[in-house]
Structure formats: C-alpha cells, structure tokens
Amino acid sequence: MSSFKININRFGAVFIDPDSLPDKTHTFHKWLADALPTWKQAGYLSAWVEIPEERAYLIQTAVDMGFSFHNAHGHTLTLNHRLAPNAVLPDDASHYLGAGGVAINENNELLVIREKYHNAPPGNYKLPGGYVHAGENIADAVVREVWEETGVEATFQSLVCIRHWHVDRFHKSDIYCICLLKPLTQEIVIQEEEIAECRWMPVDEFLAHEDVGDFNKGVVKTAVSHTGFISSEFDPPTNPTINQKGELFLPTT
Amino acid sequence: MSSFKININRFGAVFIDPDSLPDKTHTFHKWLADALPTWKQAGYLSAWVEIPEERAYLIQTAVDMGFSFHNAHGHTLTLNHRLAPNAVLPDDASHYLGAGGVAINENNELLVIREKYHNAPPGNYKLPGGYVHAGENIADAVVREVWEETGVEATFQSLVCIRHWHVDRFHKSDIYCICLLKPLTQEIVIQEEEIAECRWMPVDEFLAHEDVGDFNKGVVKTAVSHTGFISSEFDPPTNPTINQKGELFLPTT
Secondary structure (H helix, E strand, O other), rough: OOOOOOOEEEEEEEEOOOOHHOHHHHHHHHHHHHHHHHHHHHOOEEEEEEHHHHHHEEEHHHOOOEEEEEEOOOOOEEEEEOOOOOOOOOOOOEEEEEEEEEEEEOOEEEEEEOOOOOOOOOOOOOOOOOEEEOOOOHHHHHHHHHEEEHHEEEEEEEEEEEEEEEEOOEEEEEEEEEEEEEEEEOOOOOOOOEEEEEEEEEHHHHHHHOOOOHHHHHHHHHHOOOOOEEEEEEOOOOOOEEEEEEEEEEEEE | OOOOOEEOOOOOOOOOEEEOOOOOOHHHHHHHHHHHHHHHHHOOOEEHHHHHHEEEEEHHHHOOOOEEEEEEEOEEEEEEEOOOOOOOOOOOOOOEEEEEEEEEEOEEEEEEEEEEEOOOOOOOOOOOOEOOOOOOOHHHHHOOOOOOOHOOOEEEEEEEEEEEEEEEEHHHHHHHEEEEEEEEOOOOOOOOOOOOEEEEEEHHHHHHHOOHHHHHHHHHHHHOOOOEEEOOOOOOOOOOEEEEEEEEEOOOO
C-alpha cells in the first residue's frame, strides 16, 4: 500500500510530498502502481513529483510509470503525469527577463559599456544591464545590474520600451526592458569578469558612433525624447501563494 | 577512451551531442571520467548534456560525475557541470509571460469572461487572455488567446500597461501585458473547458461592478484614457541562433 504523503490543489493536481519519497526504486514503483489508479478514480487531473539530484536513480521509475519531465529548479527535477486525458497542465516558465539602463549625467553623457563576451558585432558600445531574477522587481534589477557592472549608483525613473525576441536559448524567449535611470554617482568601478570597458560618453557621440548598433541608438533616442511607463506600487490580490511584492508599469497621465 | 561527439560554443561551453550518448551507465561513467579532465585541461568553462526520458537511467551517473540539473524541456533534461570554478553559467528561464486583451466594441461594451478555475475571489469578471508561448509575439498571442477563449476576432492596437509579480509557481515570476485590441467580430463562441461565462459588458457597468477586481478596473480605465506603447517591427542583429522574428514596444510620438 502506498505511503506517499500528498497535497491536492484547487485544480485537482496531486503533489507527492518529497519527504515521503521511498529510497528504493522497487518501493517507489510499487507505491506508484498502487496510488495512480486510486488518484484517477478519485477524479484528480494530474500527479506531480519532485525528485532531488541525490535520488536521481528514481527518475527512470517515474518515467516508466508514465511521468514526464516538467521543470528543473535548483537541484530538483519536477515530473508530472496526466491522470485525466484532457487535463490542461501549466507550462514551465517560457521567458528570460532582462533590463538595460539609460543613465545620463548632468553633462549629457551616457553610461556605456563594452562586454568581454558579446553577440555580433564585436566591440559595440551598449547599455549596462542584465537579467532580472525570478522574485525581483525590474526597477530593482536594473539598478542592481548597472551598479554591479559599472559601480555607478542610480535610481529608476521610467520604463522606456520593451523588446521581445526569440533567442531560443534552451527553447525560451527573451524580454528586454529599457529603463531610464537617474545616476546618483559618477565614479566608474568596472566589473572585470564580464565588462571590457565602461565610460561616460556624450549622448551625441553615442548616437553617431559607428560602434553602436541601431537598436541601442534607437532606444537612447527614445529615452531622451519620450516619456515611458512609470512604475506604480501594486497590491496583488490576497493569496498565500503570491509574494506580496510586485510592480505595475503605467503610461504617464 | 571517450567517444562523445561534442560542440563548443563561443563562451567555452562543451555540449555533448545527445546522439552520441552511450546506452549503458557504466560506459557513460567511463566516458565522462575520461572526458571531464581533458575538457578542464583544454580550458573549457562548462559541460552540458541533454538526457531524454527514455534514458533517464543515465541521469544518476551524470549527477555522480558532478553534473547538476539545469532545465527540462519537452521530454529532455539538461544538466551542466562547472569545469572552471568561477564560470558564470546562464540561468534557466525565470518568467511566465501572459497577455490580456481590452476589446471594446462600437457600443462601448467590453469583452469580459469569468473563468471556471480562478484565483480568489471567485466569480470575478476578467479580461480574456492567457500565456504567451516561447517563440510567439505578444501581439499575436493576445489575439490568439482572445479568439480561443471567446471566439471573437480582434487586432492588436497597443500595449497599455505591464504587471510584474512574483507568483512563485515552480519558483518563477510572471509578466502580464494588458493590450488594447480592436474587435473585428461580435459573436461569442465560448471555450467550454476553461471559461464559465463570456459577454459584452458596458464599460461603465464593468467599472462599477462589484464582481470586478480593482486591478482589472484600473487597467480598463487606463486603456480607455491613455495611449500605451505601440508595436514596431524589429530587425534583430544577424545571428544564426536568433529567430528573425520579434517585436519592439515603443511610446507613441
């Protein structure tokens, strides 16, 4: 008889408590063989199991019993099993989110970098920035990334424009948010690992420079001539599964 | 001696060709034991291997040899191994991307739905919409989702606002883009599986309705009173790894 501990969510999905996974593959096989028909009969739509790296030897058994890979996070693989043939199961995350900062000082100079490891063409001047982590606000991430790469402190002003493209890195797409920042400090302290060069460049020089791509020229022109979306505080609906932090980007009035 | 076929990218990452994976765990173990020191000595920064579900029995061997779970896609788990201690490895995708449509007809009626499976509070009227797939433009996705859920055809007009929140579903965050749409048809054909009700509701009724959340009221108010970002065609840099499709959302001039 199965000794899994389980939790059931409001969509009729059964989650096996990872602490109740057995050590042996033959026990795991037997428990699944007992449990899956019972869960189907009870009307549950899907079953989910998280298997940690140290028990990777259990994964083949889960697959043998009809589970499929869903997502990997940290040192855990999550697999799922459709118990009802038409069950709609959520996809895994589909996108990377990045943010770049347009920081212009009082001398009308733009903070620019060249990366050590770059996409084509080589050597281009670009905006500082990087990836937004899950759980992190865009406004916080762009300030953090600019500080990490350049040593310049800044505050978020507005969201200038958004690029969405399909890089197909691990089969995912990419959202890149250009943000207008107000620099608070001038001194540059370069991040040696990833940045080849960082400097304050007159905006006019940047817009005319042959080592600046058209996309970067376009977004800087947009940032100095248009008002983007401003960030608003945001109270999500009360829900224990939702971290009470978030941000809402709205057109200016 | 290792018989892996490998590819090496410009960041010094070694990718094992999945077609060259051996069938037996002991062969896989021996090949990795031979190859990993060689790759380290050659100065490569990381090693990557994709293991399909039908060879899930190889995963424990990869873990034993120092590989970690990175991402799961379709029926394949990708693992990586840091060959240089300070190698910066890319994260997996961090975000879901969703899009909701504000479609208002010539009678100033808004297309609204109630979902069968909903977040709190139950029964609220909401905007139609859903998830944007990797590889799909937002402007296309919102039109597709509105059509799937309601049967109404529409065209994309502008991006009204963006909500970013941290739902922590599978440890990922969520970007939700509210788009202004122009409806082209009126007849409603409901998607039975997920939608409990769909109708055209006068905008004023929606803004006053007790079964509409403050967030949805706010974004509809914003959509009818502000110009959002318009979508622009976009030519990404020439790069064989990038699908030549994309979109750029810019403030209106």
